[in-house]
Amino acid sequence: MLLELESLVKRYQDHLAVDHLNLKIKEGEIMGLLGPNGAGKTTTLNMITGLAKKDAGIIRIFGEELHLNSREVKGKIGVVPQEIAVFDDLTAEENVTFFGKLYGLRGSLLRERVKEALAFSGLTGHEKQFPKKYSGGMKRRLNIACAIVHQPRLLIMDEPTVGIDPQSRSHILESVRTLQQKGTTILYTSHYMEEVDDLCSRIAIMDQGRIIAQGTSEELKSMISSEERIDIILSEINYSLVDEMKRLPGVLECHLEGKKLTVLVQKDSGLIGKISQIIGRFDSEIRSLQVEKITLENVFLTLTGKSLRDSGTGEQP
Numbered sequence: 001m002l003l004e005l006e007s008l009v010k011r012y013q014d015h016l017a018v019d020h021l022n023l024k025i026k027e028g029e030i031m032g033l034l035g036p037n038g039a040g041k042t043t044t045l046n047m048i049t050g051l052a053k054k055d056a057g058i059i060r061i062f063g064e065e066l067h068l069n070s071r072e073v074k075g076k077i078g079v080v081p082q083e084i085a086v087f088d089d090l091t092a093e094e095n096v097t098f099f100g101k102l103y104g105l106r107g108s109l110l111r112e113r114v115k116e117a118l119a120f121s122g123l124t125g126h127e128k129q130f131p132k133k134y135s136g137g138m139k140r141r142l143n144i145a146c147a148i149v150h151q152p153r154l155l156i157m158d159e160p161t162v163g164i165d166p167q168s169r170s171h172i173l174e175s176v177r178t179l180q181q182k183g184t185t186i187l188y189t190s191h192y193m194e195e196v197d198d199l200c201s202r203i204a205i206m207d208q209g210r211i212i213a214q215g216t217s218e219e220l221k222s223m224i225s226s227e228e229r230i231d232i233i234l235s236e237i238n239y240s241l242v243d244e245m246k247r248l249p250g251v252l253e254c255h256l257e258g259k260k261l262t263v264l265v266q267k268d269s270g271l272i273g274k275i276s277q278i279i280g281r282f283d284s285e286i287r288s289l290q291v292e293k294i295t296l297e298n299v300f301l302t303l304t305g306k307s308l309r310d311s312g313t314g315e316q317p
């Protein structure tokens, strides 16, 4: 195992931000940590990188227990923080050089690696510019160049695609895949389930400081493969129909948000007729109806009873 977290705990006053978290990451994989805002993802990463002090538990990295002053170990980790951490009054090249020096690179090797990191992040031709002239997406890519200049064995990325243009986003996702092909192990956090589903070899779903499920995307989806989700847009809002719907045998969950009714049912239960009757009884009509394929969102909904999107910011890439 490249990284093992054992019963990791972090408290902020009386709030348990990370609650006895267990996670194992194998060498060469992209592990996705998926969870809504406030689930404890950043706090977990901060404990690994030493930015936050753990209250209890063990962090084992490259086979050794991590201590706050493990300089040698930290030299093999790269961190792409959620908040862009570059110096506005240094050029892009100077920024990457600064981080390279921080990790002990010097001379021609430093120059070579800086060039490589900038090229890798698609910033060749813009290296003499100051980041304040950059778009949000370019700044994020520079943030990544700074984190990979020393060619870390483990790269930790905290929501690297939040709030950026689609072009930079696909560039970043492609870079992550390339890094994996070159042998880098990646811990990737996001609350964008499609992104994690697409990119990661394995996924850990996090909520309220705990890992509530982990596995490959297929494994997670097969946990609830006996279910399907029906999304209905109603003509009229009537919250009373939710309780009635929940009483139908075969209905596992039902939520109404505005006019959008989500019903999680046992697969092939043939309930659409009965669902439609209940809606009619509550003086509403079906405006549209869609039976959805299982997504990680469904997994999250089934395990927590709440929606991943809406328990986060609701924004999408």
Ligand SMILES: Nc1ncnc2c1ncn2[C@@H]1O[C@H](COP(=O)(O)OP(=O)(O)OP(=O)(O)O)[C@@H](O)[C@H]1O
Binding pocket: 012, 015, 017, 035, 036, 037, 038, 039, 040, 041, 042, 043, 044, 082, 159, 191
């Ligand atoms: N320095 C702090 N002091 C007090 N509470 C904190 C602190 N940092 C985080 N928290 C709380 O701990 C919980 C977990 O926060 P954390 O930032 O780790 O979540 P997250 O999953 O990374 O969310 P986001 O995607 O918004 O970063 C939240 O309830 C947050 O308010």
